[in-house]
Amino acid sequence: MIFVAVKFTVRPERSEEWLSLVDDFTQATRQEPGNVFFEWSRSVDTPHQFVLLEAFASSAAGEAHVGSEHFKTAMAWMPEVIAETPEIINVEAPGEGWSQMAELTPA
Numbered sequence: 453m454i455f456v457a458v459k460f461t462v463r464p465e466r467s468e469e470w471l472s473l474v475d476d477f478t479q480a481t482r483q484e485p486g487n488v489f490f491e492w493s494r495s496v497d498t499p500h501q502f503v504l505l506e507a508f509a510s511s512a513a514g515e516a517h518v519g520s521e522h523f524k525t526a527m528a529w530m531p532e533v534i535a536e537t538p539e540i541i542n543v544e545a546p547g548e549g550w551s552q553m554a555e556l557t558p559a
Contacts, residue, residue: 453488453547454514458504459495459539466533467500473533480522481506486513488549500535507549 462470471492481490488507495501508514517523 453545453549454508454511455541455543455545456504456506456508456514457541458506459498459501460504460530461498461501461535461538462533463535464500467502470502470533473529474526477522477526480520481517484508484513484517484520486510486516507545509548511544 460470466473474492478490478492481487486509488509490506491504493503493505495503508517
């Protein structure tokens with residue numbers, strides 16, 4: 453599985469609309485055959501920063517994502533909305549998705 457984490461710092465005047473702006477991109481990516489998950493969160497520590505956690509079943513699925521029209525469309529408009537170059541971690545990980553945390557279970 454290919455696991456990707458990306459931190460997007462958005463221009464302050466655009467941050468309230470960020471999740472709406474990325475909605476088409478998000479929905480299209482989630483429909484890709486090789487997508488495992490594609491999830492956005494808002495940072496609690498850094499104002500105007502959003503964190504994207506995404507995974508793809510294989511390197512080929514990740515390459516197909518980057519080659520998709522919705523990816524290219526998003527990359528074309530995002531420079532006008534971001535405040536700085538996104539930070540990314542892209543690694544190959546074992547497994548097929550989320551696993552349960554062995555050290556913690558509900559009481």
